[in-house]
Amino acid sequence: AQKITQTQPGMFVQEKEAVTLDCTYDTSDQSYGLFWYKQPSSGEMIFLIYQGSYDEQNATEGRYSLNFQKARKSANLVISASQLGDSAMYFCAMREGKYIQGAQKLVFGQGTRLTINP
């Protein structure tokens, strides 16, 4: 069974510091994808970044980058120059290798609550 593990239930970081949120995964598939989502206190899930298992470069989107270490099965999210608005829950998710009629199932980790202190 596919599994995602986020070992940090909560993190506290000073504003403007960089922060790394950990994510490890377990899969026997060769083809898979990893997503990070942000969930502010208002509840909506916001897509941040995606990494495919065959992508050779680490994904980057503005202040977000994904530190993808395939051999270690880790896909850590790095936020540079953190801001107060980054305070939220962060979820790592993995797409299962198989598609069902074009639909991809996602498996989510438990989440990490990030708090940015001024």
Place this chain on the structure above:
Amino acid sequence: DVKVTQSSRYLVKRTGEKVFLECVQDMDHENMFWYRQDPGLGLRLIYFSYDVKMKEKGDIPEGYSVSREKKERFSLILESASTNQTSMYLCASSPGGRSNQPQHFGDGTRLSIL
């Protein structure tokens, strides 16, 4: 812009009631999903649909059913609500065709069963 709309942000129902949660997307996406979110457990997939009238069970389908009569609308039904179904429910949609596009989520419905 992408929009997934869930009919209620907060809902309070009683045990034994039949409960309907509605979700509408305006992106012409083929796929739609229902998750529930509980503290410490992340999001767990209840059901998903890849086409009108088509549905597949997720990881925790027991006690739930779904309906998709139109492409843009996906309903989650609690046939006889129980207190252990108190949770946050999130709807999502995504394009079909083996795309690596992310799933887009609604704002969620906080459901309390008394």
